[in-house]
Amino acid sequence: xxxxxxxxxxxxxxxxxxxxxxxxxxxxxxxxxxxxxxxxxxxxxxxxxxxxxxxxxxxxxxxxxxxxxxxxxxxxxxxxxxxxxxxxxxxxxxxxxxxxxxxxxxxxxxxxxxxxxxxxxxxxxxxxxxxxxxxxxxxxxxxxxxxxxxxxxxxxxxxxxxxxxxxxxxxxxxxxxxxxxxxxxxxxxxxxxxxxxxxxxxxxxxxxxxxxxxxxxxxxxxxxxxxxxxxxxxx
Ligand code: 9D3
Numbered sequence: 001x002x003x004x005x006x007x008x009x010x011x012x013x014x015x016x017x018x019x020x021x022x023x024x025x026x027x028x029x030x031x032x033x034x035x036x037x038x039x040x041x042x043x044x045x046x047x048x049x050x051x052x053x054x055x056x057x058x059x060x061x062x063x064x065x066x067x068x069x070x071x072x073x074x075x076x077x078x079x080x081x082x083x084x085x086x087x088x089x090x091x092x093x094x095x096x097x098x099x100x101x102x103x104x105x106x107x108x109x110x111x112x113x114x115x116x117x118x119x120x121x122x123x124x125x126x127x128x129x130x131x132x133x134x135x136x137x138x139x140x141x142x143x144x145x146x147x148x149x150x151x152x153x154x155x156x157x158x159x160x161x162x163x164x165x166x167x168x169x170x171x172x173x174x175x176x177x178x179x180x181x182x183x184x185x186x187x188x189x190x191x192x193x194x195x196x197x198x199x200x201x202x203x204x205x206x207x208x209x210x211x212x213x214x215x216x217x218x219x220x221x222x223x224x225x226x227x228x229x230x231x232x233x234x235x
Contacts, residue, residue: 115144
């Protein structure tokens with residue numbers, strides 16, 4: 001394949017991505033050349049002998065700030081390799097990530113993901129070299145790396161050929177967002193717990209009705225927010 005969907009990931013911990021990306025569906029898809037993830041080590045662009053990537057905040061306060069020079073050098077390196085790619089900073093201040101955004105980003109010409117560390121990134125870097133800021137939710141991480149991994153996973157599974165089962169994607173896109181019904185496999189009885197009789201009935205209409213009811217009940221109980229806002233979230 002000439003140029004698959006490519007994601008460059010800028011980080012001071014590029015080894016963070018190795019094992020997850022080599023594993024399972026993602027690993028297979030990369031092996032097949034369906035997409036590529038190219039780590040870019042921000043520290044390699046630091047010019048002092050200690051390879052410094054952080055500095056104290058102007059105005060004082062706790063913690064350190066990611067200094068602009070090495071980060072911008074890394075961004076310019078990545079941008080030169082992929083001038084059309086969307087440059088995204090993973091940050092708690094970003095717009096919340098969701099399924100519709102994953103779908104949108106899977107249509108981009110490529111991505112440059114920037115993983116912040118320390119208390120944050122010098123704001124001038126964001127102003128001049130970042131297109132979009134994304135958060136993965138309202139909880140505190142140690143840095144942008146786990147967030148980048150989540151974006152990569154959610155986005156690349158939407159690329160052509162990555163999921164073997166094409167129809168499961170179709171199902172997601174056209175159904176209204178709701179939680180799944182409970183799943184069971186063999187044995188019919190496990191440690192005194194039985195599979196619901198309806199699933200053994202062979203009556204496909206009855207099974208479909210039961211699953212729909214279970215799905216609605218779960219969504220109502222656990223995620224009522226999915227029912228009252230009809231945002232395009234797909235899944
Ligand atoms: C003193 C305030 N800081 C600690 C509570 C703010 C802070 C800075 C840096 C909190 C977390 C981080 C590191 N997090 C990310 O880089 C990050 C993140 C997250 O923490 N939650 C959800 N999405 C994301 S995307 C990147």
